[in-house]
Structure formats: C-alpha cells, structure tokens
Amino acid sequence: MLKKERHAYILHEIDIHNKVLSSDLSIQLNVSEDTVRRDLQELDEREVLTKVHGGALSKSFHFTLQNNTVYSQPEKKIIAQKARELIKDGMLVLLSGGTTIIELIKSLPPELNATFITVSIPTALELLDHPNGEVIFIGNKLLKNAQMSVGAEVVQRLSEITCDLCFLGTNSIDVEHGITDLELEVIEVKRAMIASAKKTVSLSISKKLNTVQRMVVCKIDAVDILITELDPTDEMLKPYHSKGVTII
Amino acid sequence: MLKKERHAYILHEIDIHNKVLSSDLSIQLNVSEDTVRRDLQELDEREVLTKVHGGALSKSFHFTLQNNTVYSQPEKKIIAQKARELIKDGMLVLLSGGTTIIELIKSLPPELNATFITVSIPTALELLDHPNGEVIFIGNKLLKNAQMSVGAEVVQRLSEITCDLCFLGTNSIDVEHGITDLELEVIEVKRAMIASAKKTVSLSISKKLNTVQRMVVCKIDAVDILITELDPTDEMLKPYHSKGVTII
DNA sequence: AACTATTATGCGTATTTATGCATTATTAAA
C-alpha cells in the first residue's frame, strides 16, 4: 500500500471515529508502528489531524465526547457525515433528539452558521457547544424519559414556523408503515416537525430499517431523504427508492 | 481512551454541570483517581478549569471559585434545605439556573409533587431526574454561556403565568442596588420571572451579599424572602430585614 | 539496463510518557 493510500485511510478513519490509535493502524495497514507514527507526524505537520500520545485525533475534535455509550457509533458517524452536507449557511434547521442527531451536531463544521430549532434537551445542550449558529428551544411540558418538550403548545409553535430541513433520528422506519414510534405525545410533536419543514430527512441505521412500532408518525412518502450508513445503491434501500424517497 | 479524549470529556462535563468530582470521573473514564487528578492538574495548569479538593470547577463561574471546593457547598446545601421547606405539593414553582438551584433540586424529597417551570437547560435536566412533579421549560433563543432561554417570547410567556414561588439563584445582592446581574438578556428574563411570581425568593451565599454588578434586575423590596446559609438573626442580614425582606 | 540519489521502511535500543499502587500527609465533615 502506498503512503498516500495510507494517509487517505487514516484520514478517513479519523473522519468516522474522531480518533485513531497507532497500534490499530499498524495492524490494519500492515506496517510497523514507526511508519504509522511517521505518517501521523506528517499529517500533523500538514495540520489535517492532531497527533497525540498513542495515536491522533480529529482537528474538529470539538471538545465534546459523550460517546463510548453510543450504540452503533461508527454507523451513526457515517450517517452524520452524510447528513451534514445538507446543511448550509443561513438555513433554518429542525432537529429531533437521539444519539444520531448528537453525532450530527458533533460533526458540524465550527464555521457553519445556521439556526437550529429543537425540542430535545440533550440536543439543545450539544448545540450550545457549537461556536456558531443560533439555537432555539421550543419549550413546554417536558417528557421525562424522552427529555423533550411535548404537548399542544409545542405543536402550535411548530406550526408557525417554516424550516428548510427537518432531521429525524428515526427509531423505526418501514416501507409499508412509514416512520413509527411508541409514545403518542412524541408522535404528535414529530408530526408537527415534519409538517413545518420543507424537506424531511430521516436518519436511520440499517438495523432500524424495516422495523415497526405501535404508532404511525407519517407515511413513507412524507420522507424526502433517507440517510443510512449503507451505500445508496444497496439492495436493502431499493423499496424506499421506488417509493420516491431520495437515498443518500 | 486517549488522554486528550479524557480531557475533552472532563471539560464537557464541566461545561454542563459546572463541576466534576474526581471519584465520578474515575468511574466514568475507567481510570484510577490518580490519573484523573493528574488530568485535572494539567487542565488547571492550562487554566481551562479550577482544580479543587475533590474535583474541579468551571472557570466561567467565578462566584463558585470564592468558596474553594465542590464540598464547600455546605453553604449551598444549607440554603437548599431551607428553601425546600417552602415548596408544597401542588405548587407552581419557577426556578432560575445556577448551582444553588441545582442543589435545591437535588435535595427535593422524591414524593414531592409540584410543577416546576424553568428557562435554564441544566436546571431542566436536573428536574427531569426527579421522579415526581411536572417540568415545564419555557423555550426560545438560547444564550450560549448562560445556557438559558432569553428574549421577548420568554418574557411574554412568563407574563402569562402566575407562580406561587420564584427561586432565584442570585449572583449579586445588595441593600442599595437590589439584585444585579451582568447581561441584559438575562436581566430581562429574571425581571419577568419576578413579575410572574407571587413571592420571590433569593438564594444567596453570604459571600455574595453586598456585592453589585453592572445592571439592576430589581430593587430589594421586590424580594420577599432571602435565604442564606447564615442564621436569620445574623448581623449581616439586619439591613435586609429592615427593608422588609423576610430572612430565613 | 545499470547506476545513483532519494525516499521509505523496519528493527534494536535508549528514552520518555502514562498509569497505577502503596504510603504518608492533608483536608473537610460530622
């Protein structure tokens, strides 16, 4: 493997995981740790990553880290990566809760200047760490386990807004039943979110594809874009595509 | 986990809670307390936090530095104990942000069944941990450093509410100038909070008594009850009492 | 193709860094 290829691989790994270990890379790339170190050194000098004892970290390692406990994190990182491409300066973006959304926020470039609206407390907290951009929280009664605002007031206020994009960290999505969820109050809010956005983006790891929960949030045709960690041409995504959903 | 990652995690925790305990971090990060201590030491040398006995404190909350340890919350604990006596089942209670308020929430008996309203994200997060009671968050634009909602919408919605009690974790209080604060947007909200409550309670450790900041939130006669860690008959509190403030 | 200069890589060794543990000293809370 050529040096350039190794460098590309390392950068890709960092993009996904935010960090790499020299020992891991040595095995994965099948070169000595010395070589890895020299690679990291070079990349550090080129200022595309930050070398530390034991490996290297992403430059955009934005002093946040709650992970370790995040389930299916690599997949979620990939999804976050794809999703962030959609957000442009000046946009009004609606965000739900969930770990995939948190990953998305972490991966946002610091210089991005958009306005974010959310009903989720953890999402709001993560957004507050982002140096730029305005954060708007739509408050009301808070649901204890979901840690988000629910109720008529939230639905009402969402209806008064028109956003460019709505990102939903989706629990369950299925071609037949669309997006489904468990709690009525959560569903009400999600519906309102979808209604107030020009485009709805569903973020979903492939494990959650073709799963159904008790209650329907929306039919599949209300979803404009579906982002998974899979390649857009993956066989598993065909049914969604043929329903008119854009796959990324 | 890499050292830098641990550092990032610690800083993130401090960002949220304003303080960390070495013992907690040791468990969360899965390293010895020695290592945590060394981490905190380094971060302290880099002046991004303040190391104290038992853990570390946020730099951005200067008032917490005055009492030099996370445990020298005994003052705050005492205040919390006194304050919680005022809250009865069925009440509608307005809470500001700040560590004293967090302490109050932690000390609330689990069986208490009141409704809490707040504009502070950390306060809301702490309230969600309480098994009983409803939590209402009044949202709008979020202020990054204060981690709270501000703006006309918040003021408006507060004006539509009548609460039984408003607890203010007070930064500065003085007989002459009343309650004062630094940021205009914060002041607007605090004023609205006071206006919407039947009774206003100021929670203030004695070190903050007789201190003044740039901008006035309210005169001293808008404060119904003042709670400090001191004995109510303490000489220091006399001037407040003679202004008609109830001292607890 | 053969030769040379340059660059890249791996290995051994010395050095540095990171971490945990035991012991003693300090500090804070009851």
Added chain:
DNA sequence: TTTAATAATGCATAAATACGCATAATAGTT
C-alpha cells in the same frame, strides 16, 4: 476532635516514542 475522604509523593511497570542505522523501494539519469 475525630474520622473518613482526598492528595501528594515516590516508585514500578508498561506502553509509546525518538533515534541511529541497515535495508528496501523508487525515481531519475546515463
């Protein structure tokens, strides 16, 4: 004051790194 928690200190160990050097790969030149 007493007691338990937390810190500091020195030390042991393991991991990571730097460095010199030999060798291998590569590119450029004749």
